[in-house]
Amino acid sequence: MSDSVISVKGLIKKYGAISAVNGISFSVKQGEIYGLLGPNGAGKTTTLECLEGLRRIDGGNIIVAGCNPQKDKKKIRNIMGVQLQSSSLPDGILVSEAMALVCAWHETKYRSDLLECFGIEGMVKKKYHQLSTGQQRRLHLALALVCNPSVVVLDEPTAGLDVEGRAQLHNEIRKLKKQNVTMLLATHDMAEAEGLCDQISIVIKGTVAVTGTPFEVTAASKRDTRIAIRTGRNSLSSNCKIEGATFFKEKDCYSIWTCSDSALAIGALMQRVKEANDFVIDLRVERPSLEESFLELVSGGEMK
Numbered sequence: 081m082s083d084s085v086i087s088v089k090g091l092i093k094k095y096g097a098i099s100a101v102n103g104i105s106f107s108v109k110q111g112e113i114y115g116l117l118g119p120n121g122a123g124k125t126t127t128l129e130c131l132e133g134l135r136r137i138d139g140g141n142i143i144v145a146g147c148n149p150q151k152d153k154k155k156i157r158n159i160m161g162v163q164l165q166s167s168s169l170p171d172g173i174l175v176s177e178a179m180a181l182v183c184a185w186h187e188t189k190y191r192s193d194l195l196e197c198f199g200i201e202g203m204v205k206k207k208y209h210q211l212s213t214g215q216q217r218r219l220h221l222a223l224a225l226v227c228n229p230s231v232v233v234l235d236e237p238t239a240g241l242d243v244e245g246r247a248q249l250h251n252e253i254r255k256l257k258k259q260n261v262t263m264l265l266a267t268h269d270m271a272e273a274e275g276l277c278d279q280i281s282i283v284i285k286g287t288v289a290v291t292g293t294p295f296e297v298t299a300a301s302k303r304d305t306r307i308a309i310r311t312g313r314n315s316l317s318s319n320c321k322i323e324g325a326t327f328f329k330e331k332d333c334y335s336i337w338t339c340s341d342s343a344l345a346i347g348a349l350m351q352r353v354k355e356a357n358d359f360v361i362d363l364r365v366e367r368p369s370l371e372e373s374f375l376e377l378v379s380g381g382e383m384k
C-alpha cells in the first residue's frame with residue numbers, strides 16, 4: 081500500500097486550447113513539505129487548484145488522504161486547509177468576520193485560538209485592507225487551519241513579505257511540520273524551497289522537469305562544485321596542476337577551483353599547500369545553488 085498522503089498521477093488540465101498542466105505526477109508522504117517551483121505560467125497554481133477540487137481535470141488522477149478531490153468535495157474541505165491568495169477577501173471585511181465566515185463554512189466554532197497563535201488576536205476589529213501584508217498572510221494561514229487539516233496547500237506563502245515576516249511565517253510552517261501536517265507549496269523563492277522543502281519538483285510548461293530533494297536537484301546541475309581557498313603565501317596559482325581540481329579564477333585574495341569530487345580536490349589542494357610550506361587562512365566549498373540549477377533548467381539547459 082502507498083504511504084503517500086498526496087498522489088498526483090498524469091494530471092492534465094486545459095483551458096480551451098491552452099495545456100496548463102500536461103501530465104504532472106508527484107507524491108507527498110505524511111509530514112513532508114513538497115515544493116512546486118517553476119517560472120510564471122508553468123502550471124503550479126492550476127495544479128494546486130485541481131488538488132483543491134476547484135478545477136475539473138482533463139486527465140490523470142489525484143488522491144489526497146484517500147479522497148478524490150474532484151468527487152469528495154465535502155470530505156476534502158475538512159481534510160485540506162488552503163491558504164488563500166491576498167485578493168480572495170473583500171477589503172472591507174473585519175478580521176473577526178473573515179474568521180467567522182470560514183468557521184461557518186467548516187461548521188465549526190469560532191477559532192480565536194488560531195488568531196492568538198498567529199499574533200493577530202488584537203486586530204479582530206480591523207478591516208482586511210488595514211492589515212499589513214505580513215498580517216494578511218498570517219490571517220490567511222490561520223483561516224487555512226480552521227478545520228485542523230492534515231494537508232495544507234500554500235500558494236506563494238511569503239510573497240511580498242519583509243525578511244522578518246518571512247522568517248516568522250517559515251517558523252509557523254515548520255511548527256505545522258512538527259505536528260505531522262503534510263504541506264504542498266508553490267513558490268518562486270528558491271531559498272524558501274531549499275530551507276523548507278523535503279522534496280521539490282521544478283515544473284516547466286506544465287510538466288515536471290526535475291524532481292528530488294533540493295540537494296539532489298542541485299547535485300544534478302551541470303555546474304561543478306567550487307572550492308575557494310585563501311592561503312598565507314598564495315602558493316595556489318593557475319600554474320599548479322592539482323589532481324581532481326581545475327583552476328577557475330583568482331578573486332579577492334581567494335584562488336577558486338572547480339571539481340566534481342570535493343573530498344578528492346580538497347585533499348590534493350591541502351597537499352600542495354603543505355608542500356609549499358604555506359598555510360590556509362580560509363576555505364569555502366560552494367555547491368551550485370538551487371537558483372543556479374533552476375535558471376539552468378529554465379534557460380533550456382539539460383541537467384546531468
Ligand SMILES: Nc1ncnc2c1ncn2[C@@H]1O[C@H](COP(=O)(O)OP(=O)(O)OP(=O)(O)O)[C@@H](O)[C@H]1O
Binds near residue numbers: 095
Ligand atoms: N482561468 C484561466 N483561464 C485560462 N488560462 C489560464 C487560467 N488560469 C491560468 N491559465 C493559463 O494556464 C497556464 C498556467 O497558469 P498557472 O497560473 O497555473 O501558472 P503558475 O505556474 O501558477 O504561474 P505564476 O507563477 O505566474 O503564478 C498559463 O499559461 C496561464 O495563462
